[in-house]
Amino acid sequence: MSVLQALDLGLAALVLAVAVWTIFAREAFAAVVGYVAYGLLLSIVLVRLFALDVALTEAAIGSGVTGVLLIGAAARLREAEKAAADEQPSEPQRFWASVLCVLVTLALAGVVLSLPDPAPTLAPEAAQKLAGTGLGNPITAVLIAFRSFDTMLEKVVLVLAVVGVWSLAPDRYWGGAPGAPRAARPESTLAFLAQLLPPFGILIGIHIFWVGADEPGGAFQGGAILAAMWMITMMARLTEAPPVSSIWLRLALIAGPAVFLATGVAGVAMASGFFAYPARFVKPLILFIEAFMTLSIAVTLPMLVAGPPRRLPRR
Amino acid sequence: MSLVLDILSIMAICAGAFFFFAGTVGLLRFPDALCRLHALTKADNLGLGLVVLGLLPRTGGLLASLKLLAIWALIQLAGATAAQLIARAARRKGPAP
Amino acid sequence: MTDFLLAAAGFILFTVAVGLIRILGGPSNADRMMAAQLLGTGGITSLLLVASATGVHGVEDVALGLALLAAFASVAFVNSAAPPEPDDPQ
Numbered sequence: 001m002s003v004l005q006a007l008d009l010g011l012a013a014l015v016l017a018v019a020v021w022t023i024f025a026r027e028a029f030a031a032v033v034g035y036v037a038y039g040l041l042l043s044i045v046l047v048r049l050f051a052l053d054v055a056l057t058e059a060a061i062g063s064g065v066t067g068v069l070l071i072g073a074a075a076r077l078r079e080a081e082k083a084a085a086d087e088q089p090s091e092p093q094r095f096w097a098s099v100l101c102v103l104v105t106l107a108l109a110g111v112v113l114s115l116p117d118p119a120p121t122l123a124p125e126a127a128q129k130l131a132g133t134g135l136g137n138p139i140t141a142v143l144i145a146f147r148s149f150d151t152m153l154e155k156v157v158l159v160l161a162v163v164g165v166w167s168l169a170p171d172r173y174w175g176g177a178p179g180a181p182r183a184a185r186p187e188s189t190l191a192f193l194a195q196l197l198p199p200f201g202i203l204i205g206i207h208i209f210w211v212g213a214d215e216p217g218g219a220f221q222g223g224a225i226l227a228a229m230w231m232i233t234m235m236a237r238l239t240e241a242p243p244v245s246s247i248w249l250r251l252a253l254i255a256g257p258a259v260f261l262a263t264g265v266a267g268v269a270m271a272s273g274f275f276a277y278p279a280r281f282v283k284p285l286i287l288f289i290e291a292f293m294t295l296s297i298a299v300t301l302p303m304l305v306a307g308p309p310r311r312l313p314r315r
Numbered sequence: 316m317s318l319v320l321d322i323l324s325i326m327a328i329c330a331g332a333f334f335f336f337a338g339t340v341g342l343l344r345f346p347d348a349l350c351r352l353h354a355l356t357k358a359d360n361l362g363l364g365l366v367v368l369g370l371l372p373r374t375g376g377l378l379a380s381l382k383l384l385a386i387w388a389l390i391q392l393a394g395a396t397a398a399q400l401i402a403r404a405a406r407r408k409g410p411a412p
Numbered sequence: 413m414t415d416f417l418l419a420a421a422g423f424i425l426f427t428v429a430v431g432l433i434r435i436l437g438g439p440s441n442a443d444r445m446m447a448a449q450l451l452g453t454g455g456i457t458s459l460l461l462v463a464s465a466t467g468v469h470g471v472e473d474v475a476l477g478l479a480l481l482a483a484f485a486s487v488a489f490v491n492s493a494a495p496p497e498p499d500d501p502q
Contacts, residue, residue, distance in 0.1 A: 393483030
């Protein structure tokens with residue numbers, strides 16, 4: 001067995017071990033730490049599978065943003081843990097639930113292992129048409145050029161998610177600011193980090209968005225990194241979460257899908273149809289759309305983590 | 316010349332791996348949270364730093380080398396700040412060591 | 413040379429994973445945060461070694477993103493140790 005194969009096997013075993021431990025962890029906090037570790041290992045696995053864009057997304061979203069979300073939830077649930085403990089399912093229920101999970105896993109493994117080889121795929125055709133888009137990264141071409149309508153709908157789903165989160169607020173708080181996760185007291189170390197890290201983070205985030213046209217990267221990954229930088233400044237209490245009624249926040253949230261949709265509709269007049277791009281401007285148009293998508297994602301993710309408004313609106 | 320570079324790389328990477336090993340041993344065996352933190356920061360800084368040093372001759376170009384150095388600088392920053400924050404959290408929880 | 417790099421990557425990853433035992437045991441949450449931080453740094457190191465060995469292009473960007481978010485996760489963990497702020501009174 002070559003060194004590479006041994007490394008891959010070790011990595012797979014490690015991922016399984018961390019996953020199993022996360023399920024059986026006693027406290028919510030320990031489980032969240034295990035989940036973040038699992039996300040990190042998963043992004044290494046994805047690099048080994050040559051899926052670099054997905055690895056970047058997993059690192060940014062799985063380890064970063066979702067980790068913060070889960071930790072905030074766990075901290076809030078600590079108060080309700082007594083009530084939650086009373087609602088534990090009984091032993092037979094848990095046994096049959098685990099049997100069901102094992103059966104589903106076996107079925108999935110069976111399906112994956114019995115796929116025809118080579119698997120049916122559109123990848124060669126997409127690769128052939130890649131030159132027409134002027135892009136070097138096939139993932140970006142698929143997302144923004146070949147199935148652009150789906151991608152736009154995904155961004156609309158993000159906006160709907162924010163609306164859903166905001167609607168959880170009691171009426172009296174509507175229009176106020178969310179109580180973003182933040183330190184109890186302003187701390188100098190945290191403030192130092194929040195002043196030093198974001199300039200580089202913003203630079204790296206924009207670089208990853210820009211480079212996504214030809215290399216692994218793209219709007220989603222760049223936007224997630226920008227979102228993490230904004231969240232750090234909020235956590236260090238250098239800035240406050242904006243009130244949900246602020247105009248610029250709402251404009252930034254819808255900018256991505258709105259520009260995407262407008263470009264798609266304009267394609268009816270200026271190119272060959274709905275969501276078609278005029279042949280000479282494909283790459284600049286794609287970058288233009290991606291820029292607004294990056295902005296939207298950078299604003300949406302922190303708002304999802306910040307949660308519903310919990311401050312009274314200022315008059 | 317490339318043989319000399321290869322040998323230097325191997326030495327640097329072995330040293331880095333040793334520091335990771337030492338850091339883990341410290342994390343597992345030291346009696347106190349703050350002692351363990353000390354071991355962790357050594358592994359962070361020196362382990363990654365030596366490996367990055369060993370990988371620099373093998374990168375393809377200036378931008379990739381700068382990225383490697385930027386990764387090291389970011390982890391240094393993150394490690395130092397996290398060490399301070401974790402130490403405060405550890406002190407808040409239990410009696411002062 | 414590539415075999416050596418891969419072996420080093422495997423060694424570092426395995427060593428750091430043993431540190432995950434601290435997540436398992438860890439008498440306090442601070443220990444768990446430390447083990448997660450070590451796993452993060454070790455993971456990035458292994459990633460760089462594997463990338464240099466297999467010649468995959470663009471892995472430095474993934475490692476850069478991971479490095480950027482290492483501090484972010486630690487900050488979030490430490491913040492969660494404090495009790496959450498109460499909502500504004502009516």
